[in-house]
Amino acid sequence: MTNEHVKMSQKPNKKWYLRCLPVLVLLLLSSVIYYLFYDRLLSYTGTLESLSSIQSPCSDLLTQKNWERLNINISRQTKLFLKMEDFFWREPTSKFALPYGTKGSELMLLKILSKTTNYQMPANIEGLQCKTCAVIGNGFTIKNSSLGSTINNYDVVIRMNGAPVRGYEDDVGNKTTMTLFYPESASHDTVQQMEPSALVVLVPFKQQDLRWLKEILYNEKRNMKGFWKPPPQIWSADDSNIRVLDPHFLQQTADRLLHIPLDFTKQESVHPTMGILAVFVALNYCDVVHVAGFGYPQSNNPNDPIHYYEDVHTMKSMKNSHHDLKREAATLKRLKDSGAILYLHPHL
Numbered sequence: 001m002t003n004e005h006v007k008m009s010q011k012p013n014k015k016w017y018l019r020c021l022p023v024l025v026l027l028l029l030s031s032v033i034y035y036l037f038y039d040r041l042l043s044y045t046g047t048l049e050s051l052s053s054i055q056s057p058c059s060d061l062l063t064q065k066n067w068e069r070l071n072i073n074i075s076r077q078t079k080l081f082l083k084m085e086d087f088f089w090r091e092p093t094s095k096f097a098l099p100y101g102t103k104g105s106e107l108m109l110l111k112i113l114s115k116t117t118n119y120q121m122p123a124n125i126e127g128l129q130c131k132t133c134a135v136i137g138n139g140f141t142i143k144n145s146s147l148g149s150t151i152n153n154y155d156v157v158i159r160m161n162g163a164p165v166r167g168y169e170d171d172v173g174n175k176t177t178m179t180l181f182y183p184e185s186a187s188h189d190t191v192q193q194m195e196p197s198a199l200v201v202l203v204p205f206k207q208q209d210l211r212w213l214k215e216i217l218y219n220e221k222r223n224m225k226g227f228w229k230p231p232p233q234i235w236s237a238d239d240s241n242i243r244v245l246d247p248h249f250l251q252q253t254a255d256r257l258l259h260i261p262l263d264f265t266k267q268e269s270v271h272p273t274m275g276i277l278a279v280f281v282a283l284n285y286c287d288v289v290h291v292a293g294f295g296y297p298q299s300n301n302p303n304d305p306i307h308y309y310e311d312v313h314t315m316k317s318m319k320n321s322h323h324d325l326k327r328e329a330a331t332l333k334r335l336k337d338s339g340a341i342l343y344l345h346p347h348l
């Protein structure tokens with residue numbers, strides 16, 4: 001082949017290439033436009049996704065993930081309360097005595113549970129596919145938070161230790177699905193303030209606690225011995241709203257969540273606060289767990305109040321409590337950092 005031939009065959013090629021150039025530029029332009037549009041589209045669906053996750057914040061996936069994130073190697077238990085069948089014509093099965101088990105309390109519980117007769121959560125809540133829960137601690141941090149209407153929007157609102165609602169609705173809401181208590185923290189007044197459907201859930205720490213409930217239920221003579229603060233003698237919760245929390249939850253809170261010894265016989269023995277217990281109960285029962293009113297005053301002033309509803313109790317009065325507040329704070333932080341719980345207000 002000559003040079004001429006080569007030139008001849010290249011010429012039309014080059015021409016074709018040049019003719020195609022505008023088309024190529026157009027293609028390039030449109031792909032840039034497409035890319036930009038696609039990017040927009042993506043961010044749009046991204047927003048939609050996050051919107052829908054706010055509207056229905058609990059897919060099974062999320063729940064399971066949150067539970068696994070706890071890394072505590074136990075399965076969730078969604079049955080919260082002791083029931084008659086556990087003790088009727090059954091061999092006692094609990095390894096522990098109160099507060100971590102029912103060993104030795106079977107007969108007393110049989111008497112109590114035969115009177116209360118209902119051992120479930122309300123059917124309208126049980127029936128929900130996804131349960132959002134707010135655990136409201138009694139901490140001073142919730143004061144002036146204006147969280148009341150937010151709190152009222154949860155499916156389940158868990159309160160504790162006879163904390164009043166009336167007069168504090170703007171900050172703590174006025175809805176109560178259940179309130180956890182022990183006799184020394186019970187209050188006739190606050191039971192009267194709650195809606196008629198609210199469950200009052202006894203967390204029994206000692207035999208006397210069960211005896212107190214039995215005496216109330218059967219209207220027997222009150223025996224006030226063995227309490228560190230006199231429990232109410234009049235306490236008119238509706239029998240059908242009374243529940244007894246399965247000691248399994250306190251045991252697991254101590255053992256698996258906090259890693260504190262289960263030996264309850266020593267004078268100086270430590271046990272979980274009602275607050276951390278309520279969070280653990282919620283993590284078992286609920287699909288989404290948000291908390292408010294947790295934490296103690298950060299100041300070094302021992303006279304700062306710790307509750308939102310009174311200023312009698314201060315950090316000073318927590319000195320001799322049988323709690324490990326540092327450990328609980330670290331545990332709550334771990335739960336928060338892992339995304340298992342979310343604080344409704346700024347929290348240190």
Ligand SMILES: *[C@@H]1O[C@H](CO)[C@@H](O)[C@H](O)[C@H]1NC(C)=O
Pocket residue numbers: 073
């Ligand atoms: C989980 O706990 C059980 C005992 O309750 C133990 O036998 C098992 O080894 C634990 N598994 C892990 C992965 O820690």
Ligand SMILES: *[C@@H]1O[C@H](CO)[C@@H](O)[C@H](O)[C@H]1NC(C)=O
Pocket residue numbers: 143144
């Ligand atoms: C709450 O608000 C009231 C009224 O604005 C104010 O007097 C009080 O100091 C506030 N309390 C806290 C703890 O911020």
Ligand SMILES: *[C@@H]1O[C@H](CO)[C@@H](O)[C@H](O)[C@H]1NC(C)=O
Pocket residue numbers: 174175176194195
């Ligand atoms: C809570 O407050 C709202 C507004 O005042 C009222 O409509 C509702 O009945 C209250 N709910 C309870 C459980 O008290």
